[in-house]
Amino acid sequence: MEELLAKHRKEQKDLQGRITQKKKSATKKTRKGVNDECDRLQRELSERHQAEIAQLNGEPSQPVDGFEDLSLAGESDGTPGETTTHQADEKNHNTSNSTSSPQVPATESETVPAPAARTKKPNRQKARLARRAAEQAAQAEVAAEEAAKQTDYRGNERDAMNAVFKRLNLKEVEINPDGHCLYSAVAMQLDESGVGLRPDPKRIVLQSPSQARVDTVTSPKHDGYRAVRTVTADYIADHREDFEAFMEEPFDDYTRKIKLTAEWGGQLELLAIAKAYGVDINVIQADGRIEKIESGETDGDEDENKKKAIWLAYYRHSYGLGEHYNALTRQS
Structure with missing residues (x-):
């Protein structure tokens, strides 16, 4: 988990640097498009990070499809991979009507997404603060470089x-x-x-x-x-x-x-x-x-x-x- 979080922090820092450069080079005509693109990049990165964390925690990152019973053990004659039509129907009937079975019907699984797959709406205030911090850091770096070049x-x-x-x-x-x-x-x-x-x-x-x-x-x-x-x-x-x-x-x-x-x-x-x-x-x-x-x-x-x-x-x-x-x- 620590390695994944470190990777996320690096990707977030790299993205902030790209966003800062894009906004510095934007003109009046292109500023709205650049802002929209920056918001989209920030949102996509946030969603991907959440999905990767969910996957690492063993939680489904998207709705899970129902699975059929793919058991290969035959019960009538002990021959692997064979079941009678009556046995299959009975098994499906028992499975669907069982109140104690922990399995979730396929239709329910398809309609109710896992909580970890829900994407949070990006926090615009935090994004603005992050952009501002990145811009200030870039300006400080430029000022330090200029000061280093000046005669003492x-x-x-x-x-x-x-x-x-x-x-x-x-x-x-x-x-x-x-x-x-x-x-x-x-x-x-x-x-x-x-x-x-x-x-x-x-x-x-x-x-x-x-x-x-x-x-x-x-x-x-x-x-x-x-x-x-x-x-x-x-x-x-x-x-x-x-x-x-x-x-x-x-x-x-x-x-x-x-x-x-x-x-x-x-x-x-x-x-x-x-x-x-x-x-x-x-x-x-x-x-x-x-x-x-x-x-x-x-x-x-x-x-x-x-x-x-x-x-x-x-x-x-x-x-x-x-x-x-x-x-x-x-x-x-």
């Missing part, structure tokens, strides 16, 4: 970054991806390198409102981005001729967004930070390149300049919000 940009980016970190003996520090990531990563490293969040007055003199924003920072790792944003905006404003040509919006609107909003920072902001704080900034790209933004510091102390250098990891695909910067520190 996130995985490739992570692998390339990790290889560079290992080669340069760098440790990555996760920065919250909230729009302030560039400034937060810089603030953390300015504090740890000893440069601090207050720029050298020889490079930029902050006005009172800006100085107040820098002085009210409670923690370089948590709100240090406010100080770096303020210094960046003021440095760009003080060197307007060096930056305005690269902007795609009004200059004052651009600097206001840097100072007061969570607008993302980029190449112009990195250059302003390097100049304002006198630090070199090294940005590791996903393709393994290292982009260096120089501060122009020429004090001649190479070791000291290395200590002040800031390292950033720039991601394009690994974070849900888009472009992102993480901080990098030297392994001890």
